[in-house]
Amino acid sequence: MAKRGLGMDVLTAARQRIARIFRDFPNVYVSFSGGKDSGVTFELAANEARRLGRRLGVLIVDLEAQYQATEDYLRLMLARHADVTDVHWVALPLNLRNAVSTFEPQWMCWDPGKEEAWVRPRPEEAIGDENYFDFFERGMEFEDFVPKFGDWYSQQNGGRMTACLVGIRTQESLNRYRTIASTRKTRHDDLPWTTMITARTYNAYPIYDWRVEDIWTYNGRDRIPYNTVYDRMHQAGLTLHQMRLCQPYGDDQKRGLWLYQLIEPMTWGKVAARVQGAEFGARTAREVGNVSGRIKVTKPDSITxxxxxxxxxxxxxxxxxxxxxxxxxxxxxxxxxxxxxxxxxxxxxxxxxxxxxxxxxxxxxxxxxxxxxxxxxxxxxxxxxxxxxxxxxxxxxxxxxxxxxxx
Known part of the structure; x- marks a missing residue:
């Protein structure tokens, strides 16, 4: 699918898309991770909810192993928009990918019984009761939890149609571009920036066409709060396109493990101890340049x-x-x-x-x-x-x- 201009700037387009979602869906919530993209999406959605006199749901899936600066930013934004938001800060034992160990290919965040090893204490306002959601099962995957939350949220609000605003941008990866460009998915009113998830829920991607420069232009020009961990990433030498916030042990995210040592040394000690292979992976990334060992492979001459x-x-x-x-x-x-x-x-x-x-x-x-x-x-x-x-x-x-x- 070829790209074509809309004859307007990306900020205007995003505001129009969010307004359309509020107009078409009785229930709207935003997925907020504490990163730069979800932060901008949250800011725009909260402003629109305030303008319309509507409520905005907020879903935070806390995966435990994250920077303290991220938790501080989450609280800052929730306080900033407390007048229009209904928050579900989830900190439940989910199974996550561990790409730095063959012996522990998965790890469980907020693992009951391992509180002393947790990277951070569970936030007081977070949902830690495993019986809070009727669909939750200990050890379920993140990818399974999110759509089921959408259905649950719809049921809690009269079973009406529900939209989740997600801050992804097609500039970041081919897979994210495909999410928007795919013609095989079911869309809301044939809008390419929406995707049907269940019979009652849709995802909407209002900032899909933003560049990373647009994110920082908006934050700087309008003086919008942002996660200060990006300042530290900049000081560590990362470019705008390299700055990502994710759980640190994933297949792609493991390359940034070493940053914890520079950005938050106190957090790093917990991160290294929490998951098998984390310290080795960070050292390899720092010394070799690639935690995945993709530069050169060798074998003994005596075997094939x-x-x-x-x-x-x-x-x-x-x-x-x-x-x-x-x-x-x-x-x-x-x-x-x-x-x-x-x-x-x-x-x-x-x-x-x-x-x-x-x-x-x-x-x-x-x-x-x-x-x-x-x-x-x-x-x-x-x-x-x-x-x-x-x-x-x-x-x-x-x-x-x-x-x-x-x-």
Whole structure:
């Protein structure tokens, strides 16, 4: 889908989109993470709610491992707009991705019984009661919690149509651009910046066409409060496009682990102790330049790359090894069907390009700990249940394919 101008500046367009959402939806809430994009979205939405005499819901999903400056900013914004907001600050035990350890591929934020290890104390105003939401299950995935919250919020407000304002920008990634440009999704009134989530809930992305420079122009010109952790990121040498706020142990976010040592040294001690592999990952990012180890891969001369791959799999915990064996089988099967490797045997060595399969590429993927194999154009599952069903299907498929690494 080609981009086309709307004949107005992005601030005017965003205000019009938010006004449209308030006009079309009886219930509106904003997803607020404490980052720069969600902060601008919250500010614009609160101003519109105040102008209309409406209430604005606020969802904060607190993932525990975050900067103290972020918590301070959350409170600042909630106080700034307390007159028009109904807040749900959620701090419940959710399962999150840990991309810095093969032995602990997931970790649970706000894990009951591990209070002494928590990165931060649970905020007093946060929802920590696991029975507060009728849909909540301990250890559920973040991606599963969010749409269920939307349905719950709708039910709490008369079961009427509900919109969640989300501060994502297409400039940040191809996936976010696809979220807007996709013609296969169900939209509200055919508006491309909306996506149907459930029968009663939609996501709306009012600042999707903003550049990062637009975010800071708005904050500076209108003197809007922002998270001061960005000032510290700037002092650490990051560019505007590199500044991101996410849970620190994720597949992409792990590259910024080392920043905790510079920005909030006291927080860093807790971050390093909280999740297995965090300290090692931060040190690797600082010393090598890439926590994923993607600069160079080597092996002993006495073994092949395939043997090296099998040795790596044998050294992993069974559940992690099963995960990677399934992904490797899918990778080999795809090239068998599409690139002429009819016997299912791929080269042992080869270049690191997208067209040529090799066991060397597989080793690189595992040493990078690319858990969801994004290097092979694979994607994470939507939620825990869909992943378990996927594994069951793939156990059968790998046996049908005759893959020798079948689990």
């Amino acid at each position: 790359w395939e043997q090296f791959a099998q040795n790596l799999l044998d050294s992993m915990p069974p559940q992690t090894a099963e995960h990677f064996r399934i992904k490797i089988a899918v990778f080999i099967r795809w090239h068998q069907k599409n690139n002429g490797y009819t016997d299912g045997v791929i080269p042992d060595d080869g270049p690191f390009d997208k067209q040529t399969p090799s066991w060397k590429r597989i080793v690189k993927m595992m040493l990078s700990y690319d858990y969801w194999c994004k290097e092979f154009a694979m994607a994470p599952p939507k939620n825990k249940n869909s992943y378990e069903e996927y594994k069951k299907r793939m156990r059968i498929k790998t046996q049908e394919w005759g893959y020798r690494g079948t689990v």
